[in-house]
């Protein structure tokens with residue numbers, strides 16, 4: 001049984017959904033998870049007393065939330081001292097266009113370089129478009145990106161592109177290291 005820190009930043013709520021899913025899967029494997037919502041500024045608990053860390057964050061306009069980098073600035077030494085993984089969440093991760101996939105890979109690489117963090121794993125996760133969280137312009141732009149990816153917006157207003165089976169395989173691989 002390992003103690004795992006799972007900290008996430010989520011603007012529209014999908015990375016939060018992904019993080020809860022990952023936490024449940026790790027708990028199913030008998031690990032203890034400390035889940036921290038950085039967007040809600042959930043306390044100041046760090047990773048000192050944990051055996052592993054996962055950080056998840058969504059990409060908006062080519063960037064990750066500031067909360068992720070400031071968390072890494074405060075808790076980097078502990079996170080660097082044990083097994084760790086970064087889960088970048090984006091629409092580009094669902095693209096069939098290699099240039100877009102490479103571009104989001106570069107965004108993640110730049111973020112990690114600037115943070116001075118070399119996680120053991122970087123697992124890109126395809127995100128979602130949640131209409132209720134978007135303004136009119138964002139909704140039009142996001143729907144047109146979905147269209148470019150060969151996807152149509154779900155009539156429910158919640159279009160999820162995450163491949164949950166792929167994510168579960170990653171969680172198992174990460175858990176096997178603990």
Ligand SMILES: Cc1cc2nc3c(=O)[nH]c(=O)nc-3n(C[C@H](O)[C@H](O)[C@H](O)COP(=O)(O)O)c2cc1C
Pocket residue numbers: 009010011012013014015016058059060061062063089090091092093104126127128129130134138142
């Ligand atoms: C205003 C806005 C800008 C976005 N910018 C990007 C982007 O630059 N690259 C990308 O791949 N996805 C982009 N996305 C897609 C988000 O990464 C995706 O919707 C993700 O699931 C959001 O996660 P969250 O709900 O946890 O914030 C953007 C979404 C919005 C609403």
